[in-house]
């Protein structure tokens with residue numbers, strides 16, 4: 902999916918490391934997003950597990 906370079910405005914692919922037009926590092930590459938998403942997913946997963954545990958303990962049997 903093509904995106905616009907933040908620096909020169911040219912259309913570039915979102916999976917390239919650098920803009921082929923001006924050489925600026927791309928902010929659209931998925932590598933960076935994946936690291937942040939993984940951390941957020943881990944937090945969500947832990948919260949979900951804790952919530953499930955609390956609900957399971959509080960549920961009347």
Ligand SMILES: [Zn+2]
Pocket residue numbers: 906907908909910911920921922923924925
């Ligand atoms: Zn550029």
